[in-house]
Amino acid sequence: MTKFEKLRKKIISKRFIVGIVGVGYVGEALGRATCEAGIKTIGFEISRSRVENLRNQIPRNFHLTDNKKYLSKCDVICICVPTPLSAKGNPDTTLLENAAAEIANYLIPGQLIITESSVAPGTSKNIIKPILEKSGFTAGTDFYLGYSPERVDPGNNNFTVSNIPKVVSGINEESRQLTTDFYSTFVKKTVPVASMEAAELTKIMENVFRLVNITLVNEIAEYARGVNINIWEVIDAAATKPFGFLAHYPGPGAGGYCIPVLPVYLLDSAKKNKVKLPLITLAEKLNKKQPDKVADLALKLINGNGNAKLINGDKPKALLVGISYKEEVSDTRESKAIIIWKKLEKEGVEVQYHDPYIKKYNGSESRELTTDFLNNVDMIIVATPHKKIKYESLISAQKPLIDTKNHLSSYNKPFIYRI
Amino acid sequence: MTKFEKLRKKIISKRFIVGIVGVGYVGEALGRATCEAGIKTIGFEISRSRVENLRNQIPRNFHLTDNKKYLSKCDVICICVPTPLSAKGNPDTTLLENAAAEIANYLIPGQLIITESSVAPGTSKNIIKPILEKSGFTAGTDFYLGYSPERVDPGNNNFTVSNIPKVVSGINEESRQLTTDFYSTFVKKTVPVASMEAAELTKIMENVFRLVNITLVNEIAEYARGVNINIWEVIDAAATKPFGFLAHYPGPGAGGYCIPVLPVYLLDSAKKNKVKLPLITLAEKLNKKQPDKVADLALKLINGNGNAKLINGDKPKALLVGISYKEEVSDTRESKAIIIWKKLEKEGVEVQYHDPYIKKYNGSESRELTTDFLNNVDMIIVATPHKKIKYESLISAQKPLIDTKNHLSSYNKPFIYRI
Numbered sequence: 001m002t003k004f005e006k007l008r009k010k011i012i013s014k015r016f017i018v019g020i021v022g023v024g025y026v027g028e029a030l031g032r033a034t035c036e037a038g039i040k041t042i043g044f045e046i047s048r049s050r051v052e053n054l055r056n057q058i059p060r061n062f063h064l065t066d067n068k069k070y071l072s073k074c075d076v077i078c079i080c081v082p083t084p085l086s087a088k089g090n091p092d093t094t095l096l097e098n099a100a101a102e103i104a105n106y107l108i109p110g111q112l113i114i115t116e117s118s119v120a121p122g123t124s125k126n127i128i129k130p131i132l133e134k135s136g137f138t139a140g141t142d143f144y145l146g147y148s149p150e151r152v153d154p155g156n157n158n159f160t161v162s163n164i165p166k167v168v169s170g171i172n173e174e175s176r177q178l179t180t181d182f183y184s185t186f187v188k189k190t191v192p193v194a195s196m197e198a199a200e201l202t203k204i205m206e207n208v209f210r211l212v213n214i215t216l217v218n219e220i221a222e223y224a225r226g227v228n229i230n231i232w233e234v235i236d237a238a239a240t241k242p243f244g245f246l247a248h249y250p251g252p253g254a255g256g257y258c259i260p261v262l263p264v265y266l267l268d269s270a271k272k273n274k275v276k277l278p279l280i281t282l283a284e285k286l287n288k289k290q291p292d293k294v295a296d297l298a299l300k301l302i303n304g305n306g307n308a309k310l311i312n313g314d315k316p317k318a319l320l321v322g323i324s325y326k327e328e329v330s331d332t333r334e335s336k337a338i339i340i341w342k343k344l345e346k347e348g349v350e351v352q353y354h355d356p357y358i359k360k361y362n363g364s365e366s367r368e369l370t371t372d373f374l375n376n377v378d379m380i381i382v383a384t385p386h387k388k389i390k391y392e393s394l395i396s397a398q399k400p401l402i403d404t405k406n407h408l409s410s411y412n413k414p415f416i417y418r419i
Numbered sequence: 420m421t422k423f424e425k426l427r428k429k430i431i432s433k434r435f436i437v438g439i440v441g442v443g444y445v446g447e448a449l450g451r452a453t454c455e456a457g458i459k460t461i462g463f464e465i466s467r468s469r470v471e472n473l474r475n476q477i478p479r480n481f482h483l484t485d486n487k488k489y490l491s492k493c494d495v496i497c498i499c500v501p502t503p504l505s506a507k508g509n510p511d512t513t514l515l516e517n518a519a520a521e522i523a524n525y526l527i528p529g530q531l532i533i534t535e536s537s538v539a540p541g542t543s544k545n546i547i548k549p550i551l552e553k554s555g556f557t558a559g560t561d562f563y564l565g566y567s568p569e570r571v572d573p574g575n576n577n578f579t580v581s582n583i584p585k586v587v588s589g590i591n592e593e594s595r596q597l598t599t600d601f602y603s604t605f606v607k608k609t610v611p612v613a614s615m616e617a618a619e620l621t622k623i624m625e626n627v628f629r630l631v632n633i634t635l636v637n638e639i640a641e642y643a644r645g646v647n648i649n650i651w652e653v654i655d656a657a658a659t660k661p662f663g664f665l666a667h668y669p670g671p672g673a674g675g676y677c678i679p680v681l682p683v684y685l686l687d688s689a690k691k692n693k694v695k696l697p698l699i700t701l702a703e704k705l706n707k708k709q710p711d712k713v714a715d716l717a718l719k720l721i722n723g724n725g726n727a728k729l730i731n732g733d734k735p736k737a738l739l740v741g742i743s744y745k746e747e748v749s750d751t752r753e754s755k756a757i758i759i760w761k762k763l764e765k766e767g768v769e770v771q772y773h774d775p776y777i778k779k780y781n782g783s784e785s786r787e788l789t790t791d792f793l794n795n796v797d798m799i800i801v802a803t804p805h806k807k808i809k810y811e812s813l814i815s816a817q818k819p820l821i822d823t824k825n826h827l828s829s830y831n832k833p834f835i836y837r838i
Contacts, residue, residue: 209663
């Protein structure tokens, strides 16, 4: 039996071990799915605090370790580390390269290595492959190399790893076949594509679509505000069109580790390949500016152009409600609420926050929505409207309130402002 | 019984006459639906050639006339005239204003006037209403005024007037109620919105969404070409994501009387209201340039950078296949194929065309795809791939062929170029 046939047999019979490198939200979701399918799963995670957080949440058979030597015990290894932006806003693949280098140290022939991290087209072939081959082994023959982008949507309970179709690819036909076999053991539908580059671009295209459409709806919202039309009603009406439309909603700008991040990876790659992407370039720029609009409206209200009466004199107080990048998650990466916070502080406003998912942030603590506390703030910004926030308390305070996502429209109060 | 109650009773019992002003594709589709529902329908159409064309196609009980005095016989009048761009590319509402003026001449109290033409927000209230009130009657009391945007998708057999939800609005509650009642007699679902402006913006938003997303996919296609990835495979893979994505496809640019037109109406209105719409402005500009990319590739092939061998010396011949603005229609308004044609002619290329839906265009005749004819052309551009075109003949010619919409991918021939 060839190496290929041997691994294939192991995978199909589910008698194999999968290693997950990086147990963030992607690795956690993947590990849950493999454990549920009865596959032996080892999570490699170096962050102690992350491991502590995971201990009580994950299935019992999801083994966590920071000991890399167990990489050699795995038949399949999935790389699930983040691919963020650097402080300067450029693509930063350091974590990914480090993960590949560690795997190279322990690589043994016959293993299948799959990247799930979102990357620019060409990364699997031109960055990951050469690093892994420092092991002395060749991708496609000694070991197998695949790419299958994660599509996890945190906070969305309708879709999980197992019922979201999985795009799969490999550096050669054998690698792609094994990658398909692996996901088929716990995912309902796999979607093979011809090249790893096509799979890489697929994920980016999905995120670029979101970025551009969220930016577009924010732009139309600005027009609607200018001519006094309720944009939310318009979106709902347009959404009744049974073809050719998909509703997106205004807000303080798209945040998180995918929508504002992956388009930057694409723009960077386009620049290197001398392709101009003017529409995506502009959308990325406009989305970055979107939180400023919220901050500007807040300052306008604070400075009395609205109906605010400053009770805190020249050190006005604003309450930021919901600081994660989207509803029902605790993640603040690329959260536009944080940008609003920073801008207001820069302008001399004291910012406090309330978020039921985030107890502490950057030296601050989530404040309880007591009457005393709310009486003492000058204005409120609902940036991320989690379901479990006590909106009744916010309304009772009768302070100028910016409702960035139209969550409080049913209250219909004169002190509520839409962006 | 009040005027309102009287008209309402007539409408609900289907004992009323509807007049349709302008029997283009919108008026024709509307009239078919009212006739099918057993409503007495009169179409007002001044173009004799259009009337001739319609005679044998429309239901027998769909009466056509150019005699405006019958407007006074109608209980409900729907304005369905086109709202195109002027030669200079600006919004041109002349036909709409003329229609309203004619109706004003024959207006009688108790009528319901509804506009279906796509317009900038505020048009019904600020342009149509004052013109109609030149009759001496007041909108909302003497007569009723509604707005309900058409959503007809020519060539799409799955959706017709009766099964596409209809957004309805009126200048006051009574007008909106009557408009809702009217459409409810032959449309499955009506969607009332608070104002005519909201209904007007709804239609524009749907078209802007399409324009921006078609422009976006053309931009990503350019990147994909640059790095040698098959964009069509990527789109199909992305389309397997069960949320947050809607597939759009590359091509020679969005054409027709809606997608490239209505965004210009919005941009014009935004300018007047001092709102900036940078993303839509850019998308509109890029979409206009898209056919140039096809023409440029054609010129490149003609000039021998591809594998073309000019058989017609310094007067090369190109065959343009499909010149309507989209598949399965005969309409050439804002068709990007025509832009390609013009550009090639300007560069000294002789252009001939083949389109099974368009026998004659601008002094040219649709050419048969005979072997002799095809042998004598230097290259082929498939701009609008109608189903009934004989692609086998095109392939047999083995000429350089630009396949703008990837319709011929299954042939996999070296002389086929994607844009």
